Amino acid sequence: MQERTLLIIKPDGVARGLVGEISSRFERVGLKIVAAKFTKADQTLAEKHYPSDRDVWLRGMGEKTLENYKKFGVDPEKLLGTTDTLKIGKIIQGWLVKYIISGPVLAFVLEGPHAVDLVRKICGHTLPSEAVPGTIRGDLAYDSSYLANTGKRAIKNLVHASGSLEEAKYEISLWFSPSEIFGYERVEEKAMR
């Protein structure tokens, strides 16, 4: 069940000085850092990372956004000019590209059993306002679709984590070359298996 996944501490996480706080949560659960890079994405990388033609993902963002608006009594038509989940996803994708290139980020490849799901569990719900305490987004942020979208910006949720094994493979290849990824043994591995 060894998997590899991409984790990015987004510009707000770096700017808030939360690099140590965030990365320690993955280390202490037993996930292995097999690659790390402090970098600033350019427009091309950002658009590959957040592709404007991945309809299922775009609709998913649109759906989560509509649910959040309903909760706060926000009219999507008034705020974004549409109720179409795909169109909403596309608007957000534009904001996301701006957000990820707005400052330096720290990208990691994390390896371990069930790494994709484990990392997402530690990150918490996409919307910090919905994320439970104990998760990175629940403990360290409070942003919501309402706050972000009234400001016409992406949700500041500190981290990106690949959503599936397939997404992880694609994203790792965007951010790292194979020679930048290192295999090694962590001393507690034997005790944990």
Ligand code: ADP
């Ligand atoms: P996750 O990051 O949990 O995998 P998604 O892939 O669905 O979530 O969304 C990608 C990113 O888009 C989120 O991490 C968040 O920064 C941003 N986002 C999602 N919904 C909205 C929204 N309604 N408004 C602004 N940004 C959003």
Ligand code: MG
């Ligand atoms: Mg995602």
